[in-house]
Amino acid sequence: MSGDLTFNKYAAAILATALGFIGVREIAHAAYHPHQPDVPAYGADILAAAEAAAAAGSSQDAPLPFPQADWIAAMNFDAGKLVAAKCFACHSFEKGGATVTGPNLYGIVGAAAAQNATFKYSDAMRDAGIVWDFETLNAYLEKPSRYVKGTNMTFVGLKKPEQRAQMIEYMRTFADNPLPRPEPAPIPEEMDADAAIETVEMDDSQSMMPETEMPKTEMMPETEMHDATTNEAPAHE
Numbered sequence: 001m002s003g004d005l006t007f008n009k010y011a012a013a014i015l016a017t018a019l020g021f022i023g024v025r026e027i028a029h030a031a032y033h034p035h036q037p038d039v040p041a042y043g044a045d046i047l048a049a050a051e052a053a054a055a056a057g058s059s060q061d062a063p064l065p066f067p068q069a070d071w072i073a074a075m076n077f078d079a080g081k082l083v084a085a086k087c088f089a090c091h092s093f094e095k096g097g098a099t100v101t102g103p104n105l106y107g108i109v110g111a112a113a114a115q116n117a118t119f120k121y122s123d124a125m126r127d128a129g130i131v132w133d134f135e136t137l138n139a140y141l142e143k144p145s146r147y148v149k150g151t152n153m154t155f156v157g158l159k160k161p162e163q164r165a166q167m168i169e170y171m172r173t174f175a176d177n178p179l180p181r182p183e184p185a186p187i188p189e190e191m192d193a194d195a196a197i198e199t200v201e202m203d204d205s206q207s208m209m210p211e212t213e214m215p216k217t218e219m220m221p222e223t224e225m226h227d228a229t230t231n232e233a234p235a236h237e
């Protein structure tokens with residue numbers, strides 16, 4: 001049966017290729033590492049590559065899109081009121097509230113920066129061109145002096161993201177028409193793609209014969225396999 005012949009030819013070719021790979025690997029291995037037969041030649045490389053990938057990954061952690069679901073979940077008026085105690089010395093939040101060391105902040109979420117006519121802003125704040133949305137407020141409140149260099153707001157900042165979320169929720173409600181709470185930002189596709197590429201590269205470095213080079217469906221059609229096993233199964237053993 002010609003089907004069987006074809007099958008055997010392919011089987012032999014695959015076997016030879018496989019043996020060839022293993023042979024080359026063993027010879028190379030023996031040649032370059034004659035005194036350490038138990039340590040795979042590529043072990044250290046893979047480890048180094050994995051460490052490098054991990055290091056690269058951790059440095060990419062920072063710019064995840066804002067806001068994330070857990071940041072939004074932390075937005076809480078009551079908790080924000082407690083955080084706002086840090087601001088009361090310099091800011092009022094109610095409509096028509098007093099200007100203190102800092103401007104009254106009624107309606108600030110969604111407004112352009114430096115719009116309070118009764119307050120004398122720093123040049124830095126006046127020229128910043130900022131619109132106070134959830135993202136810019138989050139960045140400013142983390143470290144005011146970094147986000148607006150030269151600001152007169154001598155407040156160290158709120159280090160914890162959840163405190164900023166709480167604070168911003170408190171501020172959001174002090175407005176004639178409060179902005180709706182934000183939606184979670186979608187994770188860009190390229191981040192997923194990067195992760196996928198890393199996985200594939202790791203697999204390739206570990207495998208001498210990537211599966212993609214031997215498309216089983218083409219070499220061994222199912223119908224031929226079936227004929228062979230039912231009619232002359234022992235011939236292949």
Ligand code: HEC
Nearest residue numbers: 086087090101102113114115121122125151152153154155
């Ligand atoms: C020591 C006083 C002080 C404290 C404390 C303080 N601020 Fe300020 N804040 C200021 C001053 C002064 C400005 C004006 C900054 C400028 O002109 O550069 C300001 C500006 C701002 C602005 C921009 C206002 C606008 O009209 O553009 C926001 C928003 C703000 N503060 C929020 C807060 C929040 C929230 C807190 C508490 C977590 C806080 N501040 C704590 C003094 C303070």
